[in-house]
Amino acid sequence: MKKLAAILAISMFAPFAARADLAVASLSTVTTDIAKAVGGDKVNVIPVIKPGIDPHDFQPTPDDVKQIVTADLVLITGKHLEGYLTKLEESAGGAGKFVDTGAAFPSLKLEEDGKLVEDPHWWHSIDNVKKATAVVKERFMEADPANKATFEKNAAAYIAQLKDLEAWAKREIATLPREKRKLVTTHDAFQYFARDFGFRIYAVAGVSTEDEPSSRKITDLINTIRSEGVKAVFFESIENPKVVAEITKETGAKVGGQLYADGLGDKEAKTYPDMMRQNITTIVEGLK
Amino acid sequence: MEGRPWLRVLLIVVGFTLVGWPVWSITRHASVPSPAKPASEAPAEPLRVQVTFATPPASFELDYLGKPLLSGHAPDREFSVDWKVAIPKEGVELFVGAEWPPGTPATAVRLTLTRNGNPLAEQTFWADGSLAETMTVQEAQP
Numbered sequence: 349m350k351k352l353a354a355i356l357a358i359s360m361f362a363p364f365a366a367r368a369d370l371a372v373a374s375l376s377t378v379t380t381d382i383a384k385a386v387g388g389d390k391v392n393v394i395p396v397i398k399p400g401i402d403p404h405d406f407q408p409t410p411d412d413v414k415q416i417v418t419a420d421l422v423l424i425t426g427k428h429l430e431g432y433l434t435k436l437e438e439s440a441g442g443a444g445k446f447v448d449t450g451a452a453f454p455s456l457k458l459e460e461d462g463k464l465v466e467d468p469h470w471w472h473s474i475d476n477v478k479k480a481t482a483v484v485k486e487r488f489m490e491a492d493p494a495n496k497a498t499f500e501k502n503a504a505a506y507i508a509q510l511k512d513l514e515a516w517a518k519r520e521i522a523t524l525p526r527e528k529r530k531l532v533t534t535h536d537a538f539q540y541f542a543r544d545f546g547f548r549i550y551a552v553a554g555v556s557t558e559d560e561p562s563s564r565k566i567t568d569l570i571n572t573i574r575s576e577g578v579k580a581v582f583f584e585s586i587e588n589p590k591v592v593a594e595i596t597k598e599t600g601a602k603v604g605g606q607l608y609a610d611g612l613g614d615k616e617a618k619t620y621p622d623m624m625r626q627n628i629t630t631i632v633e634g635l636k
Numbered sequence: 637m638e639g640r641p642w643l644r645v646l647l648i649v650v651g652f653t654l655v656g657w658p659v660w661s662i663t664r665h666a667s668v669p670s671p672a673k674p675a676s677e678a679p680a681e682p683l684r685v686q687v688t689f690a691t692p693p694a695s696f697e698l699d700y701l702g703k704p705l706l707s708g709h710a711p712d713r714e715f716s717v718d719w720k721v722a723i724p725k726e727g728v729e730l731f732v733g734a735e736w737p738p739g740t741p742a743t744a745v746r747l748t749l750t751r752n753g754n755p756l757a758e759q760t761f762w763a764d765g766s767l768a769e770t771m772t773v774q775e776a777q778p
Contacts, residue, residue, distance in 0.1 A: 515733070515768030522731035522770050523702035527724045546729070546772065 373419035377611035385506040426450030429468035449480040472541035532581040537609035580604030580634035604634025678722040686716040691743040696734035727774035
């Protein structure tokens with residue numbers, strides 16, 4: 349009888365025990381890394397967008413929507429990257445549990461076809477990621493006050509990692525002469541990086557990977573690469589490198605390597621600090 | 637049409653021009669201005685670099701393009717070096733790294749560059765235990 353009571357008690361409380369962790373859906377590989385670092389074993393992070401998925405043309409599947417609806421919090425990068433957000437908020441019954449990590453700092457504005465557009469690729473600024481980490485920590489503490497101390501300790505450790513990364517990045521990039529800091533990429537995703545580290549960006553396509561460059565734009569870019577003496581052209585992990593190969597053939601610039609523009613990768617860029625180190629090493633070695 | 641071969645030739649020429657022009661305009665080796673003047677072509681000028689610490693560091697280094705220009709440690713608070721460099725229009729960047737003993741409160745570091753005794757650039761950095769910062773030196777734009 350005692351045994352039966354114990355089984356009943358366990359089965360009654362088991363669902364609550366399973367829900368003790370905060371369930372956090374993440375719509376970016378970068379916010380997934382932040383959430384895992386801050387949440388530790390107190391948060392169940394659901395990576396809706398996984399490495400290798402292009403966030404510019406991502407559309408959630410019914411299964412994704414189900415995961416988002418049942419999550420306690422949903423992390424987004426904001427700045428209009430998630431074009432499907434309004435519909436998702438309607439499905440989830442409101443915007444309350446959506447955490448806009450990109451709202452913590454101002455956007456860079458870029459001119460495209462005569463219009464000013466917000467640049468959503470804020471994670472290429474390490475300082476922005478520090479601010480986004482603080483936002484995630486605050487929302488985790490609000491949602492699960494019992495684990496406040498853990499979130500505070502984990503966030504402090506992650507921010508310390510980001511400070512080390514920033515120091516390493518400054519030292520590494522300082523080895524590249526400023527007149528060589530000209531970065532040609534497949535789409536315009538590195539403006540925050542350029543602002544922080546003194547680069548000029550020449551992109552084949554616009555802010556979104558969905559933008560198709562005109563033949564006029566490619567011609568202008570080829571001329572710029574020649575006149576500016578740009579040494580290398582970089583392709584992106586989730587983009588077709590053919591256009592870069594064509595440009596290098598025309599200009600004599602070399603292929604500088606692969607950059608992670610829209611999020612983390614599977615191999616050497618599994619975490620945010622790893623991704624930044626990989627990108628910076630590739631850029632500095634390619635342009636030296 | 638069969639009786640007008642010149643018309644066929646004309647149509648072929650027009651067709652080739654319409655298709656070929658965009659291809660040529662993309663792939664041609666356009667005449668472009670000569671590449672940007674490399675830094676080495678700008679004249680190198682003698683500068684004096686001075687680093688002043690509010691609190692003497694356990695160690696510090698000042699690098700240019702990954703090579704040490706100046707280094708030192710406590711008890712000194714001021715360090716200086718003569719440096720000859722060409723400054724391109726994009727500027728040159730100095731890296732300053734420093735460490736203080738654990739428990740040192742927030743402190744300030746000042747970097748000053750002079751040319752012929754006249755100030756060229758100066759910047760103050762705040763540090764909390766360690767410092768890793770860069771300073772860009774550019775000629776004043778006319």
